[in-house]
Amino acid sequence: RKEVEQDPGPFNVPEGATVAFNCTYSNSASQSFFWYRQDCRKEPKLLMSVYSSGNEDGRFTAQLNRASQYISLLIRDSKLSDSATYLCVVYTGKLIFGQGTTLQVKP
């Protein structure tokens, strides 16, 4: 079983749609949680940290459920520029990345 599991997609959505990604992690001792965004052939960029209380940054909302060991990312009012791969990441003394979920926003 992978330490961090994500549905690779692709998720194809129209502009303006709301889309949600989930991931699960196996190590209950994981300390910190993040979503990174990666554009094709570029480096991952930190999108946001994820907290149990939930956190929001503009159109992006992230949530952590420690009991169920899953992390979510909600994107509202999708833009063409949101098209990218979204990486779910946990820190257990090292960063463990999921495979990534590909989002394609269509006009």
Next chain:
Amino acid sequence: DAGVTQSPTHLIKTRGQHVTLRCSPISGHKSVSWYQQVLGQGPQFIFQYYEKEERGRGNFPDRFSARQFPNYSSELNVNALLLGDSALYLCASSFGFSEQFFGPGTRLTVL
């Protein structure tokens, strides 16, 4: 402020050769980590260094080694290259350990 820088950006080597990749962290960051990313997968942890000491090592063979210098820059060395070592090698710097910022990577092709 400059972000994480890596050199070279691209590299082509043949099997059996060795390679040295370089990374300079964000100013003020004392920790550097290295990752390997193959196509279609998320990055995989190779090493983390803090204050010139190895703080963690991933599941990679001894052909992979690294070091960190007094100015906090770092090198990743890979010996006896295999075709399977072809990947994007990413360096990340952090002030602490968990929130890491990545450089543009070095794309290594082994022929």
